[in-house]
Amino acid sequence: MDNAGWHAQHRADKQDRARWGQPHRGPDGRFTPVEQIYPMQQPFIGGFSPGPSPAGSSFQGHGQPSVPSPFPSPGLPPPIPPKDAIHYQNNSGFGPEVAASRPESTASYAESVNNGTSYLYATQQLATMTPMERSQNLRVARMQPYLQFMAGPLLRYDTVDADGVWRGAALIVTADAGSNYDPYPTLTYVWDHNSPHATDHVERKRSESRSGPHSFELAPHPADPYGSMFPAANGVVPSISPNATYKHVCGEELWVYAGNGGTFTFWRFMIEIPLGPSEMRVDYCVNNGQYLSFNVPGRNQNMRWAAYSCNGFSAGVNPDDFRGPGFASGYDPVWSDLLQKHTEQPYHVLVGGGDQLYCDAIMREPEMQDWVTCHKPEKKRGFPLSEEMRFAIDRFYFNHYCQVFRSGAFARANSSIPMLNMLGATTMVGTSFCFQVFIMGRSHTLTDLIDGFGSYPDELMLSPVFNYIGSRGYFYYLLFQCFVNPEKDGTDDRRHPFKSTLIGARGPYVPYPSHSILSSLGPHAYILLVDCRAERKKDQVCSPAQYKVLFSRIYQLPKTVEHLIVLTGIPIAYPRMVFLETALESKMNPLVALGRNGSLGLSGFVNKFNADAELLDDLNDHWTAKSHKKERNWLIEQLQDYAKGTQTRVSLLAGDVHCSAVGVLKTLVKGKNKADVPPPMDYRYMINVVASAIVNTPPPNGVLTMVGALATKTHRTLHHMDTDESMLPVFTVDTNGSQPKSKFIMGRRNWCSITWDPASGDLVFDIRVEKEKGHGETVGYAVRAPPPRWVIT
Numbered sequence: 189m190d191n192a193g194w195h196a197q198h199r200a201d202k203q204d205r206a207r208w209g210q211p212h213r214g215p216d217g218r219f220t221p222v223e224q225i226y227p228m229q230q231p232f233i234g235g236f237s238p239g240p241s242p243a244g245s246s247f248q249g250h251g252q253p254s255v256p257s258p259f260p261s262p263g264l265p266p267p268i269p270p271k272d273a274i275h276y277q278n279n280s281g282f283g284p285e286v287a288a289s290r291p292e293s294t295a296s297y298a299e300s301v302n303n304g305t306s307y308l309y310a311t312q313q314l315a316t317m318t319p320m321e322r323s324q325n326l327r328v329a330r331m332q333p334y335l336q337f338m339a340g341p342l343l344r345y346d347t348v349d350a351d352g353v354w355r356g357a358a359l360i361v362t363a364d365a366g367s368n369y370d371p372y373p374t375l376t377y378v379w380d381h382n383s384p385h386a387t388d389h390v391e392r393k394r395s396e397s398r399s400g401p402h403s404f405e406l407a408p409h410p411a412d413p414y415g416s417m418f419p420a421a422n423g424v425v426p427s428i429s430p431n432a433t434y435k436h437v438c439g440e441e442l443w444v445y446a447g448n449g450g451t452f453t454f455w456r457f458m459i460e461i462p463l464g465p466s467e468m469r470v471d472y473c474v475n476n477g478q479y480l481s482f483n484v485p486g487r488n489q490n491m492r493w494a495a496y497s498c499n500g501f502s503a504g505v506n507p508d509d510f511r512g513p514g515f516a517s518g519y520d521p522v523w524s525d526l527l528q529k530h531t532e533q534p535y536h537v538l539v540g541g542g543d544q545l546y547c548d549a550i551m552r553e554p555e556m557q558d559w560v561t562c563h564k565p566e567k568k569r570g571f572p573l574s575e576e577m578r579f580a581i582d583r584f585y586f587n588h589y590c591q592v593f594r595s596g597a598f599a600r601a602n603s604s605i606p607m608l609n610m611l612g613a614t615t616m617v618g619t620s621f622c623f624q625v626f627i628m629g630r631s632h633t634l635t636d637l638i639d640g641f642g643s644y645p646d647e648l649m650l651s652p653v654f655n656y657i658g659s660r661g662y663f664y665y666l667l668f669q670c671f672v673n674p675e676k677d678g679t680d681d682r683r684h685p686f687k688s689t690l691i692g693a694r695g696p697y698v699p700y701p702s703h704s705i706l707s708s709l710g711p712h713a714y715i716l717l718v719d720c721r722a723e724r725k726k727d728q729v730c731s732p733a734q735y736k737v738l739f740s741r742i743y744q745l746p747k748t749v750e751h752l753i754v755l756t757g758i759p760i761a762y763p764r765m766v767f768l769e770t771a772l773e774s775k776m777n778p779l780v781a782l783g784r785n786g787s788l789g790l791s792g793f794v795n796k797f798n799a800d801a802e803l804l805d806d807l808n809d810h811w812t813a814k815s816h817k818k819e820r821n822w823l824i825e826q827l828q829d830y831a832k833g834t835q836t837r838v839s840l841l842a843g844d845v846h847c848s849a850v851g852v853l854k855t856l857v858k859g860k861n862k863a864d865v866p867p868p869m870d871y872r873y874m875i876n877v878v879a880s881a882i883v884n885t886p887p888p889n890g891v892l893t894m895v896g897a898l899a900t901k902t903h904r905t906l907h908h909m910d911t912d913e914s915m916l917p918v919f920t921v922d923t924n925g926s927q928p929k930s931k932f933i934m935g936r937r938n939w940c941s942i943t944w945d946p947a948s949g950d951l952v953f954d955i956r957v958e959k960e961k962g963h964g965e966t967v968g969y970a971v972r973a974p975p976p977r978w979v980i981t
Contacts (some may be wrong), residue, residue: 218448219553219554219555219576219580220554221448221553221554221580221583221584221587222549222550222552222553222554222584223549223584223587223588223591224448224587225338225586225587225590225591226449227336227337227338227363227366228336228337228338228594330477331474331475331476331477332475332476333367333368333369333370333371333475334366334367334368334475335360335362335366335367335368335373335474335475335477336362336363336365336366336367337360337361337362337363337594338361338362338363338452338590338594339360339361339589339590339593339594339668340358340359340360340361340593340594340603341358341359341360341375341472341474341480341603342358342359342360342593342602342603342607342668342671343356343357343358343482343602343603343604343605343606343607344356344357344358344359344606344607344608344669344670344671344686345536345537345606345607345608345707346686346687346688346707347686347687347688347706347707347708348463348487348708348710349687350746351462352462352463352487353460353461353462353463354459354460354461354462354463354484355458355459355460355686355687356458356459356606357456357457357458357459357671357685357686358375358456358457358459358472358474359442359454359455359456359457359668359671360373360439360454360455360457360474361452361453361454361455361590362452362453362455363449363450363452364444364450364451364452364453365449365450365451367453369453371438372438372439372441372455373438373439373455373457373474373475374436374437374438374439374474374475375436375437375439375457375459375472375473375474376434376435376436376437376472376473376474376476377434377435377437377459377461377470377471377472378432378433378434378435378470378471378472379432379433379461379468379469379470379471379484380429380431380432380433380468381464381465381466381468382429382431435459435460437457437458437459438457439455439456439457440455440456440457440458441453441454441455442454442455442456442667442671442673442676443667443673443676445582445586447582447583447586447587448583452586454667454673456671458685459472461484463484463485463486463487464486464487465486465487465488466486466489467483467484467485467486467489467534467536468483468484468486469481469482469483469534470482470483470484480603480604481604482603482604482605482606483534483535483536483605484536485536485710488710488711489710490709490710490711490712490713490943490944490946491535491536491537491709491710491713491944492533492534492535492536492941492942492943493535493536493537493538493539493709493942494526494529494530494535494537494538494539494605494939494940494941494942495538495539495540495541495755495841495843495879495939495940495942496526496538496539496540496541496843496879496881496882496939496940497540497541497542497543497612497757497842497843497844497879497880497881497882498542498543498612498843498844498846498880498881498882498883498884499519499540499543499544499545499546499592499598499881499882499883499884500519500543500545500546500592500883500884501518501519501546501883501884501885502546502548502884502885503548505884505885506518507519509885509961509962510883510885510937510961510962511962512960512961512962512963512964513963515962515964516596517596518883518962519595519596519597519598519883520596520597520598520964521937521958521962521963521964522882522883522937522938522939522956522958522964522966523596523597523598523600523601523882523883523964524597524964525939525956525958525964525965525966526597526601526882526939526956527597527600527601527604529941529956530601530604530605534605535605535941536605536606537605537606537607537608537707537709538601538602538605538606538607538608539607539608539609539610539715539717539755539841540607540608540609540610540669541610541612541755541757541841541842541843541844541879541880542610542611542612542757542758542843542844543612543843543844543881543884544592544609544612544669545588545589545592545593546884547584547585547588547661549584549588550581550584550585550588550657553580553581553583553584554580555574555576555577555579555580556577556580556581556653558571559571559577559653568651568653569647569648569651569654570651570652571651571652571653572652573652573653573656577653577656578656581656581657581660582660585660585661585664586664589664589668593668607669608705608707608715608717609665609669609670609717610705610717610718610719610720610755610757611662611665611669611719611720611721611722611757612721612757612843612844646725646726649696649697649725650697655697658697658698659697659698659699659700662695662698662700662721662722663700666700666703670686670703670705671686672685672686672689672703674700674701674703679691679700679701681737686705688705688706688707689703689704689705690703690704690705690706690734690737690738690741691703691737692704692719692722692723692730692731692733692734692737692738693723693731693733693734695722695723695724696723696725697725698722700722701722702719702721702722702723702730702731702734703719703722704716704717704718704719704734704737704738705717706738706741706742709751709753710944711746711748711749712748712749712750712751712944712949713749713750713751713752713753713944713951714742714745714749714751714752714753715752715753715754715755715841716738716742716752716753716754716755717755718730718738718754718755718756718757719734720756720757720758721757728819729819729820730819735823735826739826739830742830743830743834745834745836749834749836750835750836750837750949750975750976751836751837751839751944751951751973751975752830752831752836752837752838752839753838753839753840753841753942753951754827754838754839754840754841755840755841755842756840756841756842757842757843757844758842758844758845759840759842759844759845759849759851759876759878760820760823760824760840760842760851760876761840761851761852761853761874761876761913761915762842762845762849762851762876762878762915763895763898763899763901763915763933817905821905821906821909824853824874824906824909824911825909827874828871828872828874828909828911831871831872831874831976832871832978832980833980835871835976835978835980836976837873837874837951837973837974837975837976838874839874839875839876839877839951839953839973840874840875840876840877841876841877841879841940841953842876842877842878842879842880843878843879843880843881844878844880845878845880846880846881846884846885846886846887846935847878847880847886847887847892847895847933847934847935847936847938848878848879848880848919848933848934848936848938848940848955848957848969849878849899849915849918849932849933849934850875850876850877850878850915850916850918850953850955850971851875851876851878851913851914851915851916852873852874852875852876852913852914852915852916853872853873853874853876853906853911853912853913854867854870854872854873854874854911854912855870855872855873855910855911855912856906856907856910856911856912857912867974868974868975868976868977868978869977869978870978871976871978872910872911873974875916875953875971875973877940877953877955877971879938879939879940879955880938881937881938882937882938882939883937884937886935886936886937887935889929889935892929892930892933892935893929893930895930895933896929896930896931896932896933897930899914899915899930899932899933900915900932902914915932915933916932916971917931917932918931918932918934918955918969918971919931919932919933919934919969923936923957923958923959923960923967924959924960934955934957934969936957936958936961937957937958937961938955938956938957938958938966939955939956939966940953940954940955940956941953941954941956941968942954945972948972948974948975949974949975950972950973950974950975951972951973952970952971952972953970953971953972953973954968954969954970955968955969955970955971956968957969
């Protein structure tokens with residue numbers, strides 16, 4: 189970079205730093221962090237923040253970080269969000285604005301609460317009650333001994349073992365200074381195989397549900413303002429018979445974070461539930477506090493589950509642009525839709541397909557600024573990692589994870605649907621998003637880890653600061669999203685506390701081995717979440733050692749299994765732009781050269797990590813990149829051999845690309861006028877369902893048009909394997925019934941609901957697409973993976 193270019197970029201960065209505020213030290217000599225999370229106040233026993241955004245430190249559209257603060261009074265619920273009136277129902281969350289008449293008496297109000305009638309509940313109604321009634325309505329279930337929550341409880345699903353025992357765990361994070369650990373925290377969970385509510389509550393909620401897209405009934409939850417006012421919130425387990433089984437589990441100290449505010453303990457509670465003949469609800473609480481609940485299937489039932497990805501906004505996106513009427517945040521609408529479906533027919537597992545949170549704001553931490561604003565790649569690669577920077581990186585991950593996982597509808601989902609998460613580290617649309625760079629450039633996005641972590645050259649991946657950010661990102665992913673501390677739990681999956689864990693080889697850039705997951709979804713289905721990040725290099729997605737472990741385990745699955753879903757994060761069958769990859773890699777590309785010189789305002793065209801073309805890391809990250817194509821083709825062939833030899837239908841699931849689509853691999857039919865092999869009879873038939881994003885913004889229309897056009901392109905890459913590759917025209921109508929711009933790509937926020945059809949044996953992937961921006965209500969587009977009906981030869 190010449191002097192003129194360097195000075196131009198330096199001036200731009202100075203303006204950027206001024207906009208964010210100059211770093212300054214507080215009275216304790218430390219810098220003020222971008223995000224500081226405080227313990228939850230007592231009315232919110234479960235540890236959930238009702239704040240307007242699950243990413244308080246993320247850039248709120250205009251570059252200003254939001255620093256959460258404690259509620260003004262520990263005895264009062266938080267103020268109602270300012271934008272719209274909030275629709276409250278019995279045990280409800282946020283909903284659309286409704287007009288409701290005030291109850292004639294407190295008795296009628298209590299009756300309305302109990303029978304599910306909705307009211308716009310305001311503090312004025314408390315004033316009409318007697319002091320005793322106000323006291324009863326505001327009473328909360330207080331934990332004994334008391335715990336000061338930072339986050340949780342969170343739920344994680346592990347698997348169902350051969351004896352029909354459901355395995356999982358709960359996690360809480362507590363502030364040591366405000367908590368009593370004598371005795372250790374205790375999780376109580378209770379179920380009843382014979383209770384009527386085990387199955388009947390599903391149909392009852394369906395019949396009692398009011399009309400409207402968001403008028404849904406949820407269990408009492410601390411994330412709701414006034415949530416503690418409902419009778420079931422007062423420490424009473426509803427509808428449990430005397431024959432219920434109670435289990436008490438002592439918390440296991442998983443890890444301790446030492447930060448500005450003292451020390452904070454992660455407590456893990458292992459859960460084991462013998463499955464009964466039918467599905468049932470499990471109620472649970474910590475230290476006799478407020479009860480929450482989740483659902484488990486019957487022993488011979490295939491699970492209902494939901495999948496999502498990209499739970500956050502990229503830098504520069506204003507979340508309020510996606511906030512419809514009745515919502516406190518643009519993060520909540522589509523999550524509320526998922527929870528609505530959960531109340532109608534409960535999900536047993538919530539699968540995170542990558543990018544469960546966005547970590548852009550780590551680049552705004554004051555201790556990081558000297559490194560961030562260093563523009564000479566060689567100097568940046570050799571930049572020393574100071575102790576202050578180490579402290580700041582851990583501080584950010586701890587605070588940001590607590591904030592995201594305790595806030596809004598996302599927090600509610602994680603406490604009521606056991607989660608199963610994989611690591612994602614690239615959020616942009618990759619190859620399909622690259623054309624936007626030519627128009628406007630884009631900000632580098634950090635997600636669960638680092639955008640494209642592993643897809644950069646070795647000298648950058650091994651540089652002190654860059655490597656430490658990625659390594660700690662992987663540690664906190666395991667801790668918060670998998671409830672795993674590898675230093676405590678070890679790296680031998682034969683003795684691991686989570687039976688679904690598959691340990692691979694040690695990563696080349698992180699000090700841990702890969703952690704893939706293989707979990708039962710019922711007698712006919714399993715899901716394999718492939719860790720595509722820990723072992724990733726520029727020329728490798730997964731190591732041979734990891735593949736050996738994965739294939740060894742799936743070949744041992746029970747003979748009853750007909751469906752294997754493989755979650756890869758980034759799509760395997762998806763439109764790609766090889767021409768753009770070649771152009772960005774070329775040293776002769778004039779845009780790259782101008783970007784490196786800071787000329788013509790194109791400095792944003794190259795990233796600030798190593799001055800390569802911005803988005804080249806995304807291209808290198810994709811399965812269809814030149815450096816990964818051979819591995820991709822090999823993996824597809826191995827999955828085909830597995831499918832054929834075990835008579836198992838393999839389906840692929842992915843996220844990452846901020847739009848929904850369905851790719852398909854099938855047997856290549858040679859010769860004219862020959863019919864395709866019927867999908868049930870075709871062992872090569874694999875659909876690749878792409879569900880992305882549940883929160884983030886879709887790509888621009890021009891990009892979607894281009895990707896839609898590329899979806900019709902014929903790919904001959906797999907013809908040597910007698911395999912054809914294409915996209916399915918799933919979106920034949922738009923969400924409003926009009927003609928769509930593309931039948932192959934849908935650029936709206938979405939998630940996926942997955943069920944097993946007992947009549948046909950199909951696995952049904954219902955892609956739920958937001959009907960209107962910010963309103964949350966979704967329209968379904970279903971695609972089916974047929975059961976295997978070929979004959980093993």
